[in-house]
Amino acid sequence: MSHDDHRRLKIFAATGGEHLAVEMCKHLELPLGAAEVSKFPDGEIIVKIDEDIRGRDCFIVQSTSKPANDNLMELLIWIDTLRRASAGRITAVIPYFGYARQDRKDEGRVPITAKLAANIITAAGANRVLCMDLHAAQIQGFFDIPVDHLTATKVFCDHFAQDNEMNGDNMVIVSPDVGNVKVANMYAGLLDSTLAIIDKRRDSGSEVVSKRLIGSVEGKNVLMVDDMISTAGTICEAANLLMGEGAKQIIAGATHPVLVGL
Template sequence: MDDNEMVVLGGSASQKLSRSICDILDIPLGDNEVVRFSEGNLFVKVNQNVRGRHVYLVQSTAFPVNDNFMELLFWIDALKRASVASVTVVIPYFSYAKGDKKDEPRVSIRARVCAQAIESAGADRVVTLDLHAPQIQGFFQLPVDDLYAAPVLVEAIAAENIPNLVVVSPDAGFAKKAKEYARRLGSPLAIADKERHDHSETAVVADLIGEVDGRNALIVDDFTISAGTLAEVAEVLRDRGANSVQAAISHGVFTGKAMQRLDDSPIEALWVTDSVEREQSELSAKVRTVSVAPLFAEAIKRIHHRESISSLFN
């Protein structure tokens, strides 16, 4: 296999990230187009010959989620009908990963429905980043590589040389991954006891386990939408004596008044990746973006050359 057989296509939700990945791989971005008709229908077309090629399709699912997910399925179908050798779907942010279980009566397990749709459309492999629930990998009957943003974010945070740092998980569910941040940064771990009572995208912090008094706190999580939980945890940390509060998030979705909440909160800096090309045209001055293009480019290169990608998880 040589690089001439590799094609990277960018869906409309991930054009910037796709271009960055191609720049790193030193290949041109594939030629494709999307047409949106007045009633909402989507039309996708690959404008180059991809017969027998190994195609890597980069498409997040956000802004708008459903349109971009349907576009993803249409791209897979178009590529399979164009007789490609394989389709590897690169989903930097898999929005419906939040729907990973039946925790109320008469509800859909949305992540499983999406996984089945991606498989049925003809995908051969999925590469994603920090799935909200790792067990979603088991919803697929094809290989899934769930990459970690922690090494990329930790490198940026470590460069700040923040003294007397404590890593804070916003809930028990993220404690395992937060422990990995703490290990990499050589810091202790604290865990907030967060309660969510409805689907309003807000939560209440009931308690905090761990010592933060006199320390500089770093909240870590996989995603934020409204920034409500971040702001709430930050207030609790300052009330418990933290000298300062920063945060690091894999996926900065940022909707509605997220930037206002962030600006009004005690958080001094928020590191996020570029997995989501956001609806917000202007971000708070507190937001610092770290690119995951090198991580995805390395994963694509290794998959393409049939090399192990296990080192990317270390």
């Protein structure tokens, strides 16, 4: 990064992105952008930027996780505030992109809310979006602005590569469902391990009626990888199946621990 780029860069922390924004600033040796977020007595959010950002390259960090609606609305207000303060470019850093599971019409008379969220983020004034391990990769195409879709795969693989019991022939990478096979296969390649898949057959699009393991885990350490763990229902069901198939040890790795109810 050139001196001019460093000088023009500003990173701001929204309510759902404070920790990450602070760490980003430490890494880049930048001060955190000066701003205030407050609420009116009726709960309406107001954002005030306390420094000149005219022409600056601004990043606003905000996950739209729980409370999803409040965090999404705050993100929109941040973007609008930055735009009206004449920011040169606005990048929305959204590590966890809420509403990503509503990415298609899987039955009649339902919305595609992931597309709606993309539309309103763009309409608010964002010039670019940066996110991590989207639940559905095709959401990148919902935006009419550039999207940088990052993955935590290398971070996980670097961690497990240090443990001889969790790589190579000692380990099997398991995809807890068919939809995550591409990601699981990437892990298997990086860790030089074999791949297994849990195939789930559903009745009427909801109730799981049967599960079967494609591959072998007998006597092996297992790493199950997924983009998120929400209720943990899928992961727990998969773990029970793998234990029955003779797995030695089971570890679950997910980028986004939503963990509903905790």
